[in-house]
Amino acid sequence: MAAREIRIYPDPVLKTICSPVTIPDDSLDALVQDLLDTMYQSGHSVGVAAPQIGDTRRVVVVDVSASKLGRDENHGSLVMINPEILDREGKKTMREGCMSVPDYTGNVTRAEMVVVQFLDRQGREQVIRASGFEAVAIQHEMDHLDGNLFLDRVSNLKTDVFRRKKR
Amino acid sequence: MSHFALTIIGRDRPGIVSQVTEILYRLGCNIADSSCSILGGQFAMILIISHPEYTDRESFGGAFAPLEENNLSVFLRTLRPGGEKHPHLEGELCMVSVYGSDKPGIVYRVTKELGERKVNITDLNTKLIGSEERPVYVMMLEAVLPPELNIAELEQTLKSLKNELQVDITVRAIESVEL
Numbered sequence: 001m002a003a004r005e006i007r008i009y010p011d012p013v014l015k016t017i018c019s020p021v022t023i024p025d026d027s028l029d030a031l032v033q034d035l036l037d038t039m040y041q042s043g044h045s046v047g048v049a050a051p052q053i054g055d056t057r058r059v060v061v062v063d064v065s066a067s068k069l070g071r072d073e074n075h076g077s078l079v080m081i082n083p084e085i086l087d088r089e090g091k092k093t094m095r096e097g098c099m100s101v102p103d104y105t106g107n108v109t110r111a112e113m114v115v116v117q118f119l120d121r122q123g124r125e126q127v128i129r130a131s132g133f134e135a136v137a138i139q140h141e142m143d144h145l146d147g148n149l150f151l152d153r154v155s156n157l158k159t160d161v162f163r164r165k166k167r
Numbered sequence: 168m169s170h171f172a173l174t175i176i177g178r179d180r181p182g183i184v185s186q187v188t189e190i191l192y193r194l195g196c197n198i199a200d201s202s203c204s205i206l207g208g209q210f211a212m213i214l215i216i217s218h219p220e221y222t223d224r225e226s227f228g229g230a231f232a233p234l235e236e237n238n239l240s241v242f243l244r245t246l247r248p249g250g251e252k253h254p255h256l257e258g259e260l261c262m263v264s265v266y267g268s269d270k271p272g273i274v275y276r277v278t279k280e281l282g283e284r285k286v287n288i289t290d291l292n293t294k295l296i297g298s299e300e301r302p303v304y305v306m307m308l309e310a311v312l313p314p315e316l317n318i319a320e321l322e323q324t325l326k327s328l329k330n331e332l333q334v335d336i337t338v339r340a341i342e343s344v345e346l
Contacts, residue, residue, distance in 0.1 A: 047346050069342060097345040105343055133344070140346040150346075 001033040003041035004053040006099045014100055015147040018056045020082045024123045028057070032079050032121050035061040045099060046070065047137045049144030052100050058082050060141035062134065069133040078128075080118035083142055086127070087115040094136050096150045106154035110139045170199070170217045170251035171224075177239035179210040186237065190230055191216060199251060215251050256287055256311040260341040261318050263310060263325075267334030269295060269302040276328055277306065277336070284324065285313040304334075309341065
């Protein structure tokens with residue numbers, strides 16, 4: 001198992017809608033390990049989705065515990081298989097970038113809190129409530145499973161403060 | 168490949184961008200970075216363009232004459248090699264908001280403080296809002312701090328200006344995250 005190369009847009013795998021994992025097997029566990037290795041070996045990454053390493057199964061890993069923004073509020077190392085968002089609340093805007101879209105960032109508004117259901121690495125049903133940076137990271141990674149990049153979500157140009165309705 | 172900075176400005180109306188970009192397309196120019204916006208009633212376009220063969224402004228001949236005929240002002244600058252490359256900026260990214268009743272010197276005094284501390288402004292917008300009787304000036308800028316300066320120090324520096332100019336100034340970090 002090892003860190004794998006991050007796929008860069010326009011690699012078509014990044015625009016692919018991924019398939020749910022049906023039968024957990026050894027290859028699934030290998031994928032999970034590769035995702036974790038890829039995330040931790042990059043040094044700064046807080047999440048990787050399967051399509052970013054060329055696999056179209058619905059699996060993401062997230063870990064914001066080592067980052068300044070997520071340090072105080074996190075669930076540690078998360079392996080999420082077939083994740084679904086059950087509930088979302090609030091709004092949070094962050095300037096996002098993505099390893100698969102180098103040299104570009106944009107302001108993206110996402111839910112501030114999400115309740116997510118998923119299978120963990122051992123195949124057990126889990127439901128967690130994540131907020132803040134961890135919630136943003138989960139939503140960003142889960143977007144990859146539907147072929148969405150942050151570019152599809154940019155809510156405004158960074159100078160949007162002056163754009164408003166005429167009086 | 169030679170790069171050029173192209174600036175176009177004129178009274179806003181629909182169709183300016185397509186008229187400009189049709190000319191560039193037919194010439195075989197590439198548009199790299201660009202930024203276009205309405206300022207006052209004017210539409211202003213700034214584009215970094217390149218062309219595989221053109222080397223100077225003469226190469227473009229009279230290609231932009233139709234724009235001038237449509238009351239758009241066109242300015243073309245030939246970039247020195249490497250002038251199209253984005254510099255890598257180390258240091259904290261921050262947003263500075265300045266606003267208060269309109270008076271001369273707000274932009275100058277604030278940016279002078281920043282310049283003297285080697286703060287690199289990467290984006291800046293200003294707008295006059297409020298009523299005619301009570302105009303309010305708003306300036307928003309993004310800047311990269313030099314490695315030796317942090318946001319708290321910058322905010323402290325700008326505090327005296329706040330009193331002197333009677334404006335509100337806030338500095339905050341832009342949290343740019345790679346996911």
